[in-house]
Amino acid sequence: MAHAAQVKIPATYMRGGTSKGVFFRLQDLPERCRTPGAARDRLFQRVIGSPDPYGAQIDGMGGATSSTSKCVILSKSERPEHDVDYLYGQVSIDKAFVDWSGNCGNLSTAAGAFALHAGLVDPARIPQDGVCVVRIWQANIGKTIIAHVPVAGGQVQETGDFELDGVTFPAAEIVLEFLDPSDDGAEGDGGGSMFPTGNLVDELEVPGVGTFKATMIAAGIPTVFVNAEDIGYTGTELREDINGSPEALARFEKIRVAGALRMGLIKAPEEAATRQHTPKIAFVSPPKDYVSSSGKTVAAGDVDLLVRALSMGKLHHAMMGTAAVAIGTAAAIPGTLVNLTAGGGEREAVRFGHPSGTLRVGAQATQANGQWAVTKAIMSRSARVLMEGVVRVPGDAF
Template sequence: MAHVPQIRIPATYMRGGTSKGVFFRLQDLPDAAQAPGKARDALLMRVIGSPDPYGKQIDGMGGATSSTSKTVILSRSERPDHDVDYLFGQVSIDSAFVDWSGNCGNLSAAVGPFAIANGLVDPARVPRNGTATLRIWQANIGKTIVAHVPISEGAVQETGDFELDGVTFPAAEVQLEFMDPAAEEEGAGGAMFPTGNLVDELEVPGVGTLKATMINAGIPTIFVNADSIGYSGTELQDAINGDEKALAKFETIRAQGAVRMGLIKDVSEAAKRQHTPKLAFVAPSKDYLASSGKAVAAKDIDLLVRALSMGKLHHAMMGTAAVAIGTAAAIPGTLVNLAAGGGARNAVRFGHPSGTLRVGAEANQENGEWVVRKAIMSRSARVLMEGWVRVPGDAF
């Protein structure tokens, strides 16, 4: 009986922040997948195990959550002032598409380590001991990320004592700087606040009119107040992800916000744009128990934030959404800033389902417009497995 043999492709399975993904060098992909298009998308879906009507991704590398259904393609940068070009693909779990509309802030922490270990960075840029400072071109959104990667004896240091809520074991700290994080989204004119307002009245059929801060920073994000949609801000995943009615309501809010932000023309287009925008709800700080059972005290945080990714409440916080949180918190009058107590600030620590996270950002007004030049946060990264992934030869 005739059969199609499998092919193997060099790849590395990495954790970055609170996400995991399959990393490739562009040059290692089959010729048909080295350019954007159907072949590349089909290959990445097969690698991850999508589309899977069972929602488990058993026949692939995906972990059946938005945090673990991710792919990354890296290459030496074609830009003279950058080290590496970084392209992120969010693979849908149960539908046949790859969303290229945004970045993954968590996996951004793994880009520098992978690039150094896989010969994509000029060796002269890497010290024998110390910190390698790399400039990464984030190709999805056209932005620069500066990664500070610890180096020991000429190799990336992966182990250490830096603890990140949402990640079980400590590792080495990788500091990330997201430069000029206001996202330049098609249809949004590149504005940090595409509607021109810090707070809008967002009309949502079947839900009502909600106050919303809609911001392009790190990733397009819609913030609403938790109490306006019936939540406290202390919820964990089980309180929402098993509630189909609640998830449908969140998706309706997200779709309406996407239209108002100019990211889509009609709510019907939202189903094909699952990765962006994100939807999050905020509340003043309160005591709660994180998903690990650890107590989070109200006095130790500035506010509570819960965010949805790919239609589900995230187990921690997306890195790009953390950039949006830090940016919005720095601008007096946004819902995020008000939930944190209002006033000027250059850093915020927020509570999420797995614990807490600190992100810094400084905002200034230039010619009447709010501008944030940099957002900073720390993550960690580690190689989990390296070698080859295998896919059937007719998969793409």
Template structure:
């Protein structure tokens, strides 16, 4: 006798330049309400992974790092927070779910979904105005504040806010990433203690095997290098890199070198099961370029160029968490990001990415010789695309 499909309440949401399948934790099968193999297997089957065809035809995924995501939201276990938000990055062609980091873009949707799902105390939701949703990001144990517009008691999704990388306008949601740096007792925002390091990398990455890098844990662990040092201009679009197997292999070996130096992994082999972190990003001074939409971006309208790798491919725009890292590094004089942006003290930066431009801000201060950042701010939007049940073979 064949096993029928099971159906699970789910909502398919675009958040920023990403899409994901959202679940309320209590709606998941009991075995999937807790971490473990059952939950991972469910999320892989929902998305359609692992898929050797890299197409996700038999699942909800979109065969890119931006569209192969699942989220669990629940009433918060933390005082003074509304919801807990747990994010799983589902690998496309391998059988694993990476829980090591956050998705900044879907953080926008987490606030909106919390309201749609009735997980925020009704007394805190205005009839019209802005609802402040206090999110506990459970992967990285940080607070995110989402300022979600409310119209007639419901989340306002339509509006005229435009986000490069998203085709249509929507309502603006402002996100505040509180204390985004990984600066607990045993860690530092700059894990090596330096604003710029000489990173040992394979000779095929750069002749001589030495590469300048800024390694930072803010938003998400990120390794920044100068585009010119690895043979790029910073104006590249996805096609220039994602179809080049040799380039992808070089960038992955750079990521592994950074992960080892940052102490995120102990052996190179571990990197295979930690694809989500760290991110590799390369920066360059502002220059004119044509974005993937065909729009010309003028050098005078941006402070610098940034391109970032996500799950082994050049991202079509910019990950929200990497945007936090960019904002933080740009605010600290002497980092490669700050130097590319023209140097000096700054509280915000406007950077060019493959799809266009994005402005992000961060408040950084130096205390006892150590840099800290109190919050990073950016605007995104979110919209429900479909809601109902997702079905998977039982």
């Protein structure tokens, strides 16, 4: 019996922030995968090694976590004032689908660096030494991201002394600006409002679980924030405290589904199964001393609040970049649960504790005619090429 040979596709494996994924130039994909559809989805699933009932992704590039089950496509942008279009796919580990409903803030860092590595930025805009400003169109959510990528000798400077909790080794700092990160209805999600319910805080009724105060915000990525104490946690939990309990994960999924319904992201509970990437669910608590997953002590005085967030059904080992944008945005708006937990009042930056350490994110919020708007959110990450060449997939896989 004849079997299809493997095909080779140019690809780059990159870390961005506390995530990593497989990056492609659109022009390098097989022709039938250059447009959205089943062929592209099947290709990315096979590249990553999904769906895998063992949950290990042994036969692919994935690392069996939401942070490492990702693919990215970049191409030169045809939009004015933008260098590249960036499209992100969150590949389900154990199910046969790719979620295109949101962005990955961590890999946004790598998108800026990859744009230079891949020759997608006009050489005239790249300094010999200094910082290259890469203007990225985030195609999943219709937003602009500005990446300030360090350059040495005309190439991306990847090594440096910038330390990011959740990443073992230091690297060069890349500053990201998420412009107008709140939902403007471009994708039809969330009703075109930063607060889809119209409220800074709601009473969220979760069938079979209870009713909790919640801030539901569409900024960076749609996120449902609840108080840790209200759901029986301290806010100092690490991954194993949550992910080792199927009961706890099922409870969080019920909260997420209830939030998705209230935010207008889905119309029926069963739709949430194919929209695992959004919304995120996060719980917040006032500052407390705790020991991070690396063994480093985080003192209560070092942070404004603690935040734990789930991604693709599991507690994240650090913090998703887009969720950090949501945290910074919510913290800047007086009256949200995030803002109140951080001490209330007006603020333009917040430092929060997560399972791997701490992270600072800034946001500029204004209010007009009773509506809140955020002009930008800013944070620093890093990125590095781990491997480049080709990925191989069976020719009949897509």
